[in-house]
Amino acid sequence: MNEETKLTLLLRVALATAFTCVAVKWMVDQLDPTRDKKNKAKQQAQALMTKLRIKTNIQLTEYELAIASNLVDPESIPVSWKDVAGLDSVLQELHDNLILPIKSKKHFPSQLLQPPKGILLHGPPGCGKTMVAKATAKEAGMRFINLDASTLTDKWYGESQKLATAVFSLAVKIQPCIIFIDEIDSLLRSRDTHDHEATAMVKALFMSHWDGLATDSSKSSVVVLGATNRPQDVDKAILRRMPSSFYIGLPGMEQRRQVVLTILKDERVASDVDLETLARLTEGFSGSDLRELCRTAAVYGMRDSLKSTKTTDDTTMAEEITMENFSQALAKMRDSKLHCGTLPLSRIDLD
Numbered sequence: 001m002n003e004e005t006k007l008t009l010l011l012r013v014a015l016a017t018a019f020t021c022v023a024v025k026w027m028v029d030q031l032d033p034t035r036d037k038k039n040k041a042k043q044q045a046q047a048l049m050t051k052l053r054i055k056t057n058i059q060l061t062e063y064e065l066a067i068a069s070n071l072v073d074p075e076s077i078p079v080s081w082k083d084v085a086g087l088d089s090v091l092q093e094l095h096d097n098l099i100l101p102i103k104s105k106k107h108f109p110s111q112l113l114q115p116p117k118g119i120l121l122h123g124p125p126g127c128g129k130t131m132v133a134k135a136t137a138k139e140a141g142m143r144f145i146n147l148d149a150s151t152l153t154d155k156w157y158g159e160s161q162k163l164a165t166a167v168f169s170l171a172v173k174i175q176p177c178i179i180f181i182d183e184i185d186s187l188l189r190s191r192d193t194h195d196h197e198a199t200a201m202v203k204a205l206f207m208s209h210w211d212g213l214a215t216d217s218s219k220s221s222v223v224v225l226g227a228t229n230r231p232q233d234v235d236k237a238i239l240r241r242m243p244s245s246f247y248i249g250l251p252g253m254e255q256r257r258q259v260v261l262t263i264l265k266d267e268r269v270a271s272d273v274d275l276e277t278l279a280r281l282t283e284g285f286s287g288s289d290l291r292e293l294c295r296t297a298a299v300y301g302m303r304d305s306l307k308s309t310k311t312t313d314d315t316t317m318a319e320e321i322t323m324e325n326f327s328q329a330l331a332k333m334r335d336s337k338l339h340c341g342t343l344p345l346s347r348i349d350l351d
Contacts, residue, residue, distance in 0.1 A: 045069040054143075058173050063166035072146050077138040084128060084135050085262040086255030086287075090246050091132070094119070097244055099140045102176050102221055117211055118224040118242030120184075122231040126288030127248045129227040133180050136225070143177040145170070149187045152202060164202045168209035168222065176221035184226035185233040203235065211241050250286055253279045259287050263294045270322040277323075281330060289333065296329035297321050 045060075045068035060068065081091050101108075101115045121129040137144040145167070152163045171177040181187060188203060195203075210224060226242060228234060239245075251259055257279035282290060298321050305319035 042066070042069070045071065048073065054174055060170065060173070061166065063162045064170040064173070066163060067145065067147075067151065067166045067170050070146050070148060070151060072137065072144040074138045074141050074144055077134050077144075079131055079134045080138050081135045083262065084132060085258040086251050087128060087132065087248065090248060091135075093246065094132070094136050095139070098136065098223060102140070102142070105221070115221065115223050116242075116244040118226065118238075118244070120231065120234075120239070120242040120245040121225070121227045121248055122245065123229065123248035124250055124286060125229045126286035127250060128287045129229075129248050130182055131287075132248065133182075133225055133227055137178055137180070140176075140178065143171075143174045145177060145179045147179055147181050149181075149183075152187075157198070160198055160202050161205050164205045165209060167206075171222040172220060177223075179222065179224045181224065181226045183228055184238070185228045185230045188226075188235055188238045189233045190235045207237055207241065250284065251290075253283070256282055256285065256290060259290050260294065263291055264321070267294075267298065268320045270320040272323045273321065273326065274323065278326060278330075284337075285333075289337075293326070293329050293333055294321075296332065297325040300325040300328050 042062070042065045045065045048071045049068060051073055084091060098115050098119065101113050104113070121132060123129060147167060152160050152167075154160050154163065167179060171179055188206065191200060191203060224242070226234075226238075231239070231245075257275050260275055260278055282293065285293070298319075301319045301321040304322075304325070
């Protein structure tokens, strides 16, 4: 076999190998069930970055684009601090610890006047933790990544770790930024020997990029904001990285009155509705319970109006919510909560 024949054969083998590689890659991409989802996420991320006026010259990797699809425009959040009732002290602390240090960074260059690396909101379900986080994002006007645990999962080995790394690399590029993790105990729960290898590596990378050897917290304006009703399940190393912690418990009597007043501010309420009485009768109710109470009372009010008035398709009803409606809704909710075991029984004094 002469040299020319050898060269021709080698060239054919190289071309066949290159064609096979391209064909195999194309087939794998076509068979990937998440391909359409990834392409849609990239388009959504680019649209969001344009809307948020993020510099177009920022170079993002494909993993950072996947995370960027979770960006939230603060202006589009329908909740503000005005909609949060009964938590004035928590909101003031969040303003002083998170918003002020970032907005006043140029005027006060002290290294101590930095926002905390992490903030944890914890307490019983339905007490407004997620609502406080959304309102904080709107008030701060910072870039807001609503991190979903499913975003960090991928069927290919090593992809989840790259996505975990991309969370912080993207946040640093678009800082100041808040990374919000709702139900943080499901993503960063306590580590043990039974953890899957991929899960353990994601947790380790998350903590390393959050506050590790190569992290310069003095130049970073990235804050991780977590919410959970099971703080005891969160890994201790994660809790150490969230030095600022706020307990949001069940509202007291005055807080319940403020919550009901805020919910009913745009509704037609009859003059016989006594908010003090409602606040006293709803002991053990969370903020979401109070909203459901008001919703149920409004439904009963609408039902009563429809029964007493003949309507047509063009008739606009203007029903009022009465104290009787609230009494009916309260009886229904108390019965349901007692059967579910979510309403504490009142103490009985036998003396």
